[in-house]
Amino acid sequence: MTRSTILLSCGALLLIGASPLWMSDDLLRFTTTLLIYALAAIGLDLMYGIAGLLSLGHAVFFGIGTYVTGLLLVKGDSGILFAVLGGVLSATIGGIAAFTIGAIGLLRRAQYFTIVTLAAVGIVFSVINGSAWTGGPSGLTGIRKGFGVNPAIMDLWLFYLSLILVFLFILLIRNFKNASHGRALRLAKTLEAAAHSYGFSVYGNRLRAVVLGGAIAGLAGSLFALSLGAASPEFAGLTQSIDLLLMVIIGGAGSIWGVIPGVLIVRGLPEFVQAVRDWQVLILGLLMLLVLIRFPLGIAGTLELYWKQRARLKAEATKPGRHGGADPDAMQGAPTIDHHPSGSAPLAATPRIQDENSPLLALEHIGKKFGGIQALHDVSITVQKGSLHALIGPNGAGKSTLLNCITGLFRPTTGTIMFNGVDVSALSAEARAEMGMSRTFQLLELAPELTITENVKLGAYRRQRNRFLSSLVLGVHSREEVELERETARVLAQYGLSEIARDLPKTVAVGLQRLSGVARCVLSGADLILLDEPAAGLNPVETAVLGKRLRELVGTDTTIILIEHDMKLIMDIADVISVLVNGSHLRTGGPTAIREDKEVIAAYLGSELED
């Protein structure tokens, strides 16, 4: 942040904070309702912008909040104590409603959540609209009666309370978005399977996000009832839900603070510009379409992007000329990798097995059939702890299939897999990852919405100890996130990726994307790292850097299984090489032995070694 932005935001805050001084009473009340809508929309942005769950029924939670508080104050007793109780109850019941909707809607794929939220609007609206105890279509009135507080004073309190809550929740949710759980939720938006493989419980955490979003909207509803003094069934209706959605989408989904420009356009515009009244629906619809088609980040996201680019251009202009490609420091291989920083590091490393004699991985008579095709046939290979074990063989030899059997993506038809002395043959991929396996994929699997840094950080998710709530409150400021930030920067520098750390994957060369996948494995702190053609798409210099890093990694007692076609790289860095041909294990031995083996040469190496 530059000094001018800080000054600007301080000025804006002062202006808003002092608004009771310069606003008329009506304008102040209206501003309060805008803030309350913004608060409700923050809950929706958490669901949609971060967790990727499209709710067309967000007003349900908002409406429930207004009625819970309204009924409590009308049928129960009035007074500050009851108002506070109403707020707490509204948030709680909003959360419970969200839990019910989420528990059902998340059972199936994305669009079903939306349908369930739509159905929820139908149910809740018609119950509120049709029941006698809610006052029917005419709703509740007189919620503020008998408070014994000067209404002007109460408006002032509500204004400041709403203001504080909006800023508090913007800070909290933005914090959450960029820390462990928010990051993994954003990954799960597009790559649900990948999120599972990092040990992230997608259903549970989505449900938590939905409950939190519902509770925030319930709280907003409670404030709304207090501010307006009335409740009406429309507050829980479809139109209200769509309005909240418009605020989030136009303002900028996922940015959280976008709800402020959003609410100003959706609710402020028609209030201040009377002429647009009848045009309002059309204009908002067209704006939303425009955002979806042309500016998917909305107002706030597009602005953020613009600021980021401008800051980068400025930084590049001031920096002395520099050659592209890998970090020169890293290429000279200066600091050796400190794989498991000991001492006060709050990021716990996975405990390692002490028994040095047993092999880390033992494959015994592995066979895999796909229909009638025998992809693997009686493969028995032992991988020693702390070695770099290469798997080579012609295309279609079954290397990737074997890797998938080891990591649990495929179940072998025959044979057993012993990892750390435990039979893992029947365990899921998630469970094996939990035991200390981490892998890259031949096909790229970086989340498109996350920067390279964020993608790499996901590797450490399993080691992170923050819970959903602590990552909401502490977020990026928690010790482990700060530590992770430092560790990630170090690993990225070592792999020559610092230059692209803040880029999105799609703007980065394929080879560097693969390298990012390796960096992510490194950060996972796994005992066994399985790499599927990490050097594909790298230039010779980058390949050399990769080789050096992998050797250093093995030096820190990590075991690597490497599938690679670059023979020079393999011969340079591998401790042991296993050759697969037609799904069968042909030979295992050191690089020299393999290079000179007649059968291996005949089957595979011959021509390639001549190069």
Added chain:
Amino acid sequence: MSLFTLILFSGLTMGAIYALLGVGIVLIRNATGILNLAAGDCFLIGAFLSITLSRLHVPLAVIIITVLAVQAILGYGIDFILERWMARATLVIKLLGTVAIAVVLSGLELLLWGRNPTTMERYIPTNFDSGWLQSLDPQSAALIAGAVLVGIALFLFLDRTSAGRAMRAAATDSTGAAASGVNVTFYRISAFVLAGMIAGLGGLLAAPIILVDFTMGLGFALLGLIAALIGGMTILGTLAAGLTLGTIEALVTVYGSDVFRDAVVFALLIAYLLAAQGITFLREARK
């Protein structure tokens, strides 16, 4: 005529609207995976257009042709937005796109036809003259018959003609179909155009029966969607589900409570989703 028959009849009338909307939703869902929430507003545009044209004393035949033509263009436009401009978006964002289109269309309706609910003059004036049919409204009967005929015709087209089979092939396996020479894009656009025309026909048939206003679109789309979901995304299933849904609504309104009509329908949807989820779960557990 008994009260029960009357209720049944009025239920089937509303059910016919849901069925027509549902069938259009099924066409688009099967071609693209998108659940089209703009369907209800397409229906409303058809209804509003019919109302305006009939007030200008345009002959019925011309009204029908105009409405179908406008709706075909509307369907094409929706395809253009969702599948050209937003071609690379995820399904959820395309679903959001259909919501945006629904908002735009309802904004147009507000602008062109105002806030007040309105309706169309009946264009099938004669009552049936004999027997138990006497008290039935022929306008409603036309709507029900229209829905049934469209449903069956569409089913026969998709099931029995080579063009229909090509359309289904394009929907189930677009790459495979494209490889065997089927013009996938053409059939995808056809699905949108056809769905638009069906919604327009629904609007034309329903305009004299219901009061329409610009806020009703999403509600109708949702009921069509429920029919499509419960009908298992098949044409005949949706036809049956839509008609049943309307009947249940009418029965609940009269014998239960008017205000819980919607609640019952939506509870039905959730019960269905849970049951379907349970069946899938059991099926997977058995494997």
